[in-house]
Amino acid sequence: DTGVSQNPRHKITKRGQNVTFRCDPISEHNRLYWYRQTLGQGPEFLTYFQNEAQLEKSRLLSDRFSAERPKGSFSTLEIQRTEQGDSAMYLCASSLEGRFLYNYGYTFGSGTRLTVV
Amino acid sequence: KQEVTQIPAALSVPEGENLVLNCSFTDSAIYNLQWFRQDPGKGLTSLLLIQSSQREQTSGRLNASLDKSSGRSTLYIAASQPGDSATYLCAGGGATNKLIFGTGTLLAVQP
Secondary structure, eight states, rough: OOOOOEEEEEEOOOOOOEEEEEOOOOOTTTTTEEEETTTTTTEEEEEEEEEEEEEOTTTSSSSTTEEEOGGSSSSSESSSSOGGGGEEEEEEEEEOOOOOOOEEEEOOOOOEEEEEE | OOOOOEEEEEEHHHTTTTTTEEESSSSOSSSSEEEEEEESSSSSEEEEETTOOSEEEEEEEEEEETTTTTEEEEEEESSGGGGOEEEEEEEEOOOOOOOOOOOOEEEEOOO
């Protein structure tokens, strides 16, 4: 297993276009998270999945954002009608949660840098 | 609502110096606290994970401590090297294990 993989690494799109990012987590991990990071800030939580179920969505995730994790494997994050304010680094992470909410730590991918022009 | 603060925002030290990075959090009901390193334009690399029942973790030249009662964690880096230059982020994990991040400390180690 080579860790968490994110594609593409960079995406430049015109305002109003739709974009989709993919995340392949570590195969044994049951949790998958999406975060967004803007310049000079720490990552902000967007949403997470426990296997295939999306259990929580941040208020940052407007109606233009949708995330899926079919069959509890890879995940996609789609942004519709992109705006300049969507420009950021989108980070995916996975973790293994055991019994009694014990978490074995996060592993992050390298991120997808989105630029909306 | 959990809030995480990191001090200082930036730090420059000469090579070989020992240093401490500080992280404070408002909600002591955290389940774990994790320290990450981020190089410019890159993703996050996990450094140390401290469970709520633990007080510290060590890996090589790094030592992280956790004091839930005071809402503080520190990352100690011994004998700093230019290769340690990066942004260091701390993050607290709650009941759902989503992480709340600080804004990071930008470390520059001068050769």
